[in-house]
Amino acid sequence: MHVVVDLNKCQDHGQCVFSAPSVFSLDARGxxxxxxxxxxxxxxxxxxxxxxxxxxxxxxxxxxQAITVED
Structure with missing residues (x-):
């Protein structure tokens, strides 16, 4: 399984970090x-x-909806 993030769509809201902190994180600039x-x-x-x-x-x-999960 892979996570695919469309960084052009992503606006760094950080909801993914709360759901999957072992996979997603924000840097010092947010x-x-x-x-x-x-x-x-x-x-x-x-x-x-x-x-x-x-x-x-x-x-x-x-x-x-910038994140997809692919097998």
Missing amino acids: KLAFRAEAEATYVSPPLGDDHRDDVEEAADVCPL
Whole structure:
């Protein structure tokens, strides 16, 4: 499973951090930490199924629907 974040849609509301803090974090400026690794789209390394419920919740609560979960 991978998390895909459309960084063009994302506005750093941080709801994903509350749902899946082991996968998402904000940097010191309040921006999604993935922005340091990617410009337009972030694709996570493979994640174990133990994260599935949390990342699916993060995708659901994202106000801009910028997060998808892919198998």
